[in-house]
Amino acid sequence: MTRPTFAKFKEKALANSEVGEKYEALTLAYDLRKKLIALRKTAGLTQEELAEILQTQKSNISRLENVHSPSSPKLSTIEEYAQAVGYKVEINFVPIESST
Secondary structure, three states, X not given: OOOOOHHHHHHHHHOOHHHHHHHHHHHHHHHXXXXXXXXXXXXXXXXXXXXHHOXXXXXXXXXXXXXXXXXXXXXXXXXXXXXXXXXXXOOOOOOOOOOO
8 A cells, every 4th residue: 555645645635625725724824934934044043042132032932933823923023023033024915816
């Protein structure tokens, strides 16, 4: 019995409309957190160093970057994080592709 690849497993899971909806709902939060981590690493900072700059605890930085965190960060927190690593936040809206 051959074990399915992750790509095949994901394809099959996303065929289920409920799974697909939940996946889409989590995509934005996941992408944000991946970008925050990448920015921090590009700036050459550890979570501890960034926490010191932001005058907070390392656990708060960890929670902010954690994909599985149940809380959503405030925009002001994201702006402070971005500024601390040498960036500013820009928000972009794109049209939803029509299914017709």
